[in-house]
Amino acid sequence: MKEIIAFIRTSKMNATKKILDELNISSVTAMPVFGRGKQRGLNPVLAGIELSNDAIVRGNITGMKFVPKRMLVIVAKDEEVDIIVEALVKTNKTGFIGDGKIFICPTDNAMRVRTKESGDAAL
Amino acid sequence: MKMIRAIVRPEMSDNVTEGLADAGFYSMTKMPVFGRGKQKGLTVGNTHYDELPKMLIIIVVEDKSVDEVLKIIQYKAYTGSEGDGKIFISPVDSVLTVRTGSKEI
Numbered sequence: 100m101k102e103i104i105a106f107i108r109t110s111k112m113n114a115t116k117k118i119l120d121e122l123n124i125s126s127v128t129a130m131p132v133f134g135r136g137k138q139r140g141l142n143p144v145l146a147g148i149e150l151s152n153d154a155i156v157r158g159n160i161t162g163m164k165f166v167p168k169r170m171l172v173i174v175a176k177d178e179e180v181d182i183i184v185e186a187l188v189k190t191n192k193t194g195f196i197g198d199g200k201i202f203i204c205p206t207d208n209a210m211r212v213r214t215k216e217s218g219d220a221a222l
Numbered sequence: 223m224k225m226i227r228a229i230v231r232p233e234m235s236d237n238v239t240e241g242l243a244d245a246g247f248y249s250m251t252k253m254p255v256f257g258r259g260k261q262k263g264l265t266v267g268n269t270h271y272d273e274l275p276k277m278l279i280i281i282v283v284e285d286k287s288v289d290e291v292l293k294i295i296q297y298k299a300y301t302g303s304e305g306d307g308k309i310f311i312s313p314v315d316s317v318l319t320v321r322t323g324s325k326e327i
Contacts, residue, residue, distance in 0.1 A: 101315065104225075106251060107320070130253060131253070132251050132252065132253040132280075133251065133252050133253065134249075134250060134251035134252065134280075135248060135249060135250065135251075136248070136249045137248065137249060139243070139248045164239075165239075165252065168251070170251065170253070184318060187320070188318065188320050188323070191320045192320055192321060193321070194321060195321070196321065197321075198319070198320035198321035199319075199320045200317060200318065200319055200320065201317070201318040201320065202225065202282060202314050202316075202317055203314065203315045203316045203317075203318075204225060204312060204313060204314050204315060205313055205315055
């Protein structure tokens with residue numbers, strides 16, 4: 100059992116949900132979060148936004164330190180992990196900075212509260 | 223690779239993120255959460271607060287950097303009174319960057 104934690108663009112949420120539905124993986128937890136990566140947030144210089152002289156003089160070129168993102172948590176069976184990751188990459192790849200990251204973490208066990216099933220049966 | 227989840231005071235979260243950025247750990251995610259710890263919340267006068275607002279900071283680092291990150295978070299989030307927060311460390315099997323497909327953090 101693995102836990103897939105993916106950080107994606109908020110605008111790609113609907114497309115991601117759709118493709119996961121098609122794969123019959125409907126259990127997803129999504130959370131709005133704020134994050135940044137190697138580029139240290141939204142940098143207007145990297146993003147190619149033209150700055151007015153006024154902004155440069157005032158020093159208003161800090162951009163955004165944390166960018167709003169959506170965090171998806173999917174707990175899946177070992178054999179489904181590759182399929183899910185592939186689907187996430189396919190839908191979320193735009194080629195621009197900020198496409199997100201996917202982490203795969205080991206999970207010991209899961210339990211369904213209603214039926215007390217545990218292990219893969221609980222997923 | 224390890225995932226570090228730090229739950230800190232919301233007013234100290236900027237302090238922590240700036241401190242981590244100064245040390246070269248820019249990449250992180252933060253989200254506002256509500257929780258309680260050993261003290262079962264907070265009682266002020268007659269009012270009992272069951273859940274207190276905190277900031278959850280998630281950062282994934284290489285194994286060798288874990289101690290350094292812990293030290294920074296502990297130092298920057300410290301006030302000395304109850305409610306400073308907790309840090310959890312869990313393993314990460316693999317990472318994938320969506321845009322480039324690189325398997326490194």
